[in-house]
Amino acid sequence: MIYAKTVEKWDVFEVTVPGYTENNPFTDYKIQGRFCSKNEEKCVDGFYDGGGIYKVRFMPSFEEAYTFEIKGSFSEEIYKGAFQVTVPGKNNHGPVRVANTYHFAYEDGTPYYPVGTTCYVWSLQSEELQELTLQTLADSAFNKIRFCIFPKHYDYNFNEPISYPYEGTPCDNSVLTKDNFHEFVGTAPGNNWDYKRFNPKHFQLFEKRIKDLMELGIEADIIVMHPYDRWGFSMMAKDEDDLYWNYVIARFSAYRNVWWSLANEYDLMFCKKLEDWERYAKIICQKDVYNHLRSIHNCKSFYDYARPWITHCSIQRQDTYKSAEYVDEWRTRYKKPVVLDEIAYEGNIQHGWGNISGQELVRRFWEASLRGGYAGHGETFMDENDILWWSHGGKLHGESPERFQFLLNILKETPGLGLAPMEAKWDEVAAKVESVPFHDGGYYLYYYGFNRPSFREYYYDDIHMYEAEVIDTWNMTITKAGIFKGKFILDLPGREYMAVRIRRIESK
Amino acid sequence: MIYAKTVEKWDVFEVTVPGYTENNPFTDYKIQGRFCSKNEEKCVDGFYDGGGIYKVRFMPSFEEAYTFEIKGSFSEEIYKGAFQVTVPGKNNHGPVRVANTYHFAYEDGTPYYPVGTTCYVWSLQSEELQELTLQTLADSAFNKIRFCIFPKHYDYNFNEPISYPYEGTPCDNSVLTKDNFHEFVGTAPGNNWDYKRFNPKHFQLFEKRIKDLMELGIEADIIVMHPYDRWGFSMMAKDEDDLYWNYVIARFSAYRNVWWSLANEYDLMFCKKLEDWERYAKIICQKDVYNHLRSIHNCKSFYDYARPWITHCSIQRQDTYKSAEYVDEWRTRYKKPVVLDEIAYEGNIQHGWGNISGQELVRRFWEASLRGGYAGHGETFMDENDILWWSHGGKLHGESPERFQFLLNILKETPGLGLAPMEAKWDEVAAKVESVPFHDGGYYLYYYGFNRPSFREYYYDDIHMYEAEVIDTWNMTITKAGIFKGKFILDLPGREYMAVRIRRIESK
Missing domain, CATH: 2.60.40.3950 (Immunoglobulin-like)
Structure with a gap:
């Protein structure tokens, strides 16, 4: 059993223990942790991390002494221990919460004004490109980023990810062109995956990036599902989906900067029904004991943001001309924070969602802000290597980003929370x-x-x-x-x- | 009896005769003309033009021999005569008609693509300023102009017109300021008008400008009523309104370039009811034997453009962000030409309807055009002498007008009518x-x-x-x-x- 003796409040306390490797450790054994202190008592699932190693993670919310007990079918042993939770570091304000119906604050009360960006699969690009992305983020005003666990298949996105979430082998991508890629949506011929056996490496890399973002003070708005797929990850069976959700929650929910985005463009995932989304939501509500922020992002049709499990709207505009202008209407309708995660990106690509000017995007940010909501950024400039910020990260080329810092400074000078x-x-x-x-x-x-x-x-x-x-x-x-x-x-x-x-x- | 022996097709044939001056010649006597040729027979009202002179005007539609007969209670004499209608001049294409549901053409079949502007009371400004306005128009792409018969009372419009439509004396304008002018809307204390006795000079000057515009190939979109008033002209009684409408039609309808705009912002004329507007429309339909184009312009609420007497939509946008973008919806709804006579003006005044950029206005023109409609221009730049194109004419200062010529050239190169x-x-x-x-x-x-x-x-x-x-x-x-x-x-x-x-x- 490996664990630290002290941990900061809202940091990850992790216990590592050995366990069975026979059969399928991802499905055949359970591991749970119980964490107790004077002020809280929480039970969380652990997960199999490969190589005979099981882990349980916990995020403590109080500066006091904790004890824990790890048990389950993964082993005949029961592991017990104790640790001390210390004061949070200077840049550790806890998870972001909905503070007053329409606005956010960190758990320590510090106001949080989201200035989000989108780099869908930045963490699945080359190591070098990922480091460049982190550097760009560090120099920017962005304090939230939307990105996917699964790789992306779409225009400008034909390459393979650095790792796959499952054991197996992918379909052949050499046949893909800009003209035919639409024919391979869902699952292309040649995929050979075991959707019951995760690839721990994939998730280890992913959570390293969650931690990197945490250190930069950036919220990780994790897109758990999405339709831009050729590997079949968007078309798994119900029990495979549920296994995936449980694994994701067990691994990531102890990171304080996690937000759950059930899907990007859920309404393009034609294999999923409303009852599926509601079931995933139920799993999050049951298994994420920290109540991270939860939403779901549309393409054409809004999900009903009035659903009680949704903490905030995560909106894609439905109109070419008006987007941020509707924020006050949506506030009235949903009585929740209105976050416009997609209102067209600064750029010059052929797609209408990715070719507006910096001026127009900044205008939308201001419109959204003064109507009591928050806008999100993305960037899609043509690039000779097909590296577009919106999907791959890298460098920023647009005129809008520096204006967001200016806006954020003004928001930070408001006397209230928003x-x-x-x-x-x-x-x-x-x-x-x-x-x-x-x-x-x-x-x-x-x-x-x-x-x-x-x-x-x-x-x-x-x-x-x-x-x-x-x-x-x-x-x-x-x-x-x-x-x-x-x-x-x-x-x-x-x-x-x-x-x-x-x-x-x-x-x- | 004075009349010409020949007249061009679609020009004004005018007969001048003496008549009674006792009592009130505007209300107590009738004068009518009957005009006959092989292909048409039309009866029109004449009007009293002051100084014992009555006039009857007629616009012939065929190149052939005509006879006429003038009679009525204005005189015991009956005047008869004949004249020859000749081929129209090079720039005379006849009145503008609705050619194919959504688009216009002159009566001779030449396509007409409206590029309108608005100078509400340009023809009531000083002679010098009017001449400057005409020069500006001559150098522009504008082929339609909206302007009022009655003077205008509003911000930047406190001066008196060069003439009044009625006998009498106006209220004192020396008490008006930018802050209090709203208190004098409708009829201000001190007005002393005889709404049964027109001032012929006012109408003579006005029709001189209709003719000047005709020579420039510009349609006169005459705004017959409007709410921006301190003289009481917007609050006359029913019989006074009807007298006015009949007089206006008798005087102006023989000019081929006349369009009837029943009102600017009819919905701000709180003394008028729907039945009043429908009654005015009925008068036009009965008395304008040439069927000039007819519409009515809104402030907040559209008039029902589906009404059969309305030939085309004359729309003011209802939304800050979207205007021309709705043209295709309005085409579908009304099945008539969609003319956007007010979609915010290029300028920098304090009012939101008058401070958009030239780029945004030109963008709206292109949007409107490609959606199968037509946009209109106006200009409201701050001026040390309070001379703003939108109301007074004068010079243009904006960046948009030259771009309309470019657009018009492209429209003229389309193979059809629109x-x-x-x-x-x-x-x-x-x-x-x-x-x-x-x-x-x-x-x-x-x-x-x-x-x-x-x-x-x-x-x-x-x-x-x-x-x-x-x-x-x-x-x-x-x-x-x-x-x-x-x-x-x-x-x-x-x-x-x-x-x-x-x-x-x-x-x-």
């Missing part, structure tokens, strides 16, 4: 602080998008002083515009993409 | 020729708006050759891309606002 849409003129979006107890506002943010007013009038009351700033969201400047009382007019530059921030000066 | 939307990928709009008998297409136009594909694939058949051109709608360039057969790919520059035109090369 913004709430406010009544506005029809060529602007306006936001105030989401209502929190004992907070009476005094913070207003306006965004004018593609409209270009030369001036605008503001009025709140006749009593307080207000400080106004004119923000150029594209050129990333904040210009002080003065201190005002009563009704006042601000001159604006008559350019696109301007914002105004007005903050009440508290009397001392 | 474009019809075609099934398209979701990041493009695509158009073919509106179906006309014996025309089998072979013309395709694509527009990519803010999307920026680097290439795209096209395929029509394996038999014909197709010539492809890449069009930069903003930089106004057309680049030949080659001649192709079967499936082919075009490289595109990955910029916004690109279009592609593909034309079948007819075998000889």
